[in-house]
Amino acid sequence: MLNHSEPAFYLDGVKYQSHHFTLPLNYDDYTSTPDHVSVYVRELVKVENSDLDLPYLVYFQGGPGFPAARPLSNSGWLKRALDQYRVILLDQRGTGLSSPITTQTIQHLDPIKQAEYLSHFRADNIVRDAEAIRKHFSVDKWAIIGQSFGGFCSLTYLSLFPESLLASYITGGIPSISRNIDDVYHATYKRTLDKNNEFFARFPRAQELCDRIANSLLDHSVTLPNGQIFTVEQFQQMGICFGMAGGPEELYFQLETAFVDVNGQQELGYGFLNYVLSQQAHLTNPLYAILHEAIYCQHNASKWSAHRVRESYPQFNHQKGAPLRFTGEMVYPWFFDQLETLKPLKAAAELLAEKSDWPNLYNTEQLAKNTVPVAAATYVNDMFVEFDFSRETLKAIPSSKAWMTSEYEHNGLRVDGEKILSTLISMAEDIKAIQ
Incomplete structure (x- = not known):
C-alpha cells in the first residue's frame, strides 16, 4: 500500500509532505489482473497547524490527464483551504508522479494491451485510489474539491463512497449524469x-x-x-x-x-x-x-x-x-x-x-438520496461544461446548492480562488445547518 514518504520541505509558511502508494490497476479484478500503479499525493498544512487534528480536503485536478498543481505560494484557493484543512494534492493515476502515461511509458505494449491498460484510468479508479489513501491515513471522512473534470470525479465519489465525505466543493465541473x-x-x-x-x-x-x-x-x-x-x-x-x-x-x-x-x-x-x-x-x-x-x-x-x-x-x-x-x-x-x-x-x-462496455461512472439512485453537502460554482458562460446540463444534474441531487454566476470563465478557481472556495464553504455550511 504505502510505498514511501519523502522528507518534508517548507515553502511560504506551508509544510509540504510527499507520499507514494502502490495500488491496484484494476480494483474489480485484482486477483487475476495483479498489475499495480504508483499513486502520488502531496500533503500540505500550514506550519503553525502541523500538530493540529485538522480535517482533510482532497483536490481533484481538471483534465483528464493532468497532474495536480505544484503551488509556489500560499495563495488563491489554497490559502483559504489551509485555514481549516490539511490539503491533499492528488496526482491522478497516469499523471505527474502517478505512473505517468506518455508515449514513452506505454509504446512497448501492443495496441490491444495499450487500450486495456488505458481503460483503467477514468474517474471511477481515480476515486478508488483516493478512497484507498483515505483508509491508509485512517481518516474517517474528508472533504473534496473538484475543478472541471475534477468535479466529474467528485460526482463519482458521491456515487461510490458518500459515507467517506464531509462535503463536496465543485467549480465548473457538474456534468450530465445521463445524457448521451x-x-x-x-x-x-x-x-x-x-x-x-x-x-x-x-x-x-x-x-x-x-x-x-x-x-x-x-x-x-x-x-x-x-x-x-x-x-x-x-x-x-x-x-x-x-x-x-x-x-x-x-x-x-x-x-x-x-x-x-x-x-x-x-x-x-x-x-x-x-x-x-x-x-x-x-x-x-x-x-x-x-x-x-x-x-x-x-x-x-x-x-x-x-x-x-x-x-x-x-x-x-x-x-x-x-x-x-x-x-x-x-x-x-x-x-x-x-x-x-x-x-x-x-x-x-x-x-x-x-469500446462500448465502459462501466457506469455515476449511481443515479445514490445521488438521488444524497446527504453530503454539495456546493457548486456553475459558470453561466462556461464553454466546456454546459450550464443547462449542470443545472439539470444538480436538480436531481438533494443537499446540493449552486452558485450560478457569469462573473467567471471556466478557470474561475485559478483567477479568484480564495473568494470562490470561501463562498462554497459557506454554502456547504448553510446546507448542513438545515439538514
Whole structure:
C-alpha cells in the first residue's frame, strides 16, 4: 500500500509532505489482473497547524490527464483551504508522479494491451485510489474539491463512497449524469460558436489575421519546432483559450505578431510557431486526447463523437476563402495522424473509441438520496461544461446548492480562488445547518 514518504520541505509558511502508494490497476479484478500503479499525493498544512487534528480536503485536478498543481505560494484557493484543512494534492493515476502515461511509458505494449491498460484510468479508479489513501491515513471522512473534470470525479465519489465525505466543493465541473455524449458536443459546439462571435467582434483585425494564417498553412508546408507539420485543424484548436479568462486577449496578441518578413516575403515566425507548440497539451499529456470522450461514456461507445457531431456545424470545417472559426476542447481522430507523440497510440485510441462496455461512472439512485453537502460554482458562460446540463444534474441531487454566476470563465478557481472556495464553504455550511 504505502510505498514511501519523502522528507518534508517548507515553502511560504506551508509544510509540504510527499507520499507514494502502490495500488491496484484494476480494483474489480485484482486477483487475476495483479498489475499495480504508483499513486502520488502531496500533503500540505500550514506550519503553525502541523500538530493540529485538522480535517482533510482532497483536490481533484481538471483534465483528464493532468497532474495536480505544484503551488509556489500560499495563495488563491489554497490559502483559504489551509485555514481549516490539511490539503491533499492528488496526482491522478497516469499523471505527474502517478505512473505517468506518455508515449514513452506505454509504446512497448501492443495496441490491444495499450487500450486495456488505458481503460483503467477514468474517474471511477481515480476515486478508488483516493478512497484507498483515505483508509491508509485512517481518516474517517474528508472533504473534496473538484475543478472541471475534477468535479466529474467528485460526482463519482458521491456515487461510490458518500459515507467517506464531509462535503463536496465543485467549480465548473457538474456534468450530465445521463445524457448521451453527442448531446454534450452539440451543446459545446454552440457555445464555441458564441465564443468565436465574441472574439471576432471584439478584435476587428482578428479575422483578417486568422484567414492569412490559414491560407499560409494551406499554401505552404509549415513545420512546428518539433518537426510536426502545422495544419489548419491544429490552428483551429487554439480556440480552447476562449473558455479561459485572459485567453482571447493572449491569442489575439500572438496573432498580431504571427508573421515576420524574410527577404521581402511574409512567413510565420518561429516565435508564433513555438507558441502554437506550447499550447498543444496533447503532446505531453496523451491521456487528455485518449480518454477525453470516454469520460462521458457509460455502457456506450464514443465513436469519435466530436468528429461526427462537427458535421452538423459546417462553420468549423474550414475551406479556403471562408472565414476561419476556431474549435475548442474537442478531440478528433486526426490527432493521432498529425500530432507526433500521439501517432504510436493511434490503434489504441481507435479501440477505445469503439469500446462500448465502459462501466457506469455515476449511481443515479445514490445521488438521488444524497446527504453530503454539495456546493457548486456553475459558470453561466462556461464553454466546456454546459450550464443547462449542470443545472439539470444538480436538480436531481438533494443537499446540493449552486452558485450560478457569469462573473467567471471556466478557470474561475485559478483567477479568484480564495473568494470562490470561501463562498462554497459557506454554502456547504448553510446546507448542513438545515439538514
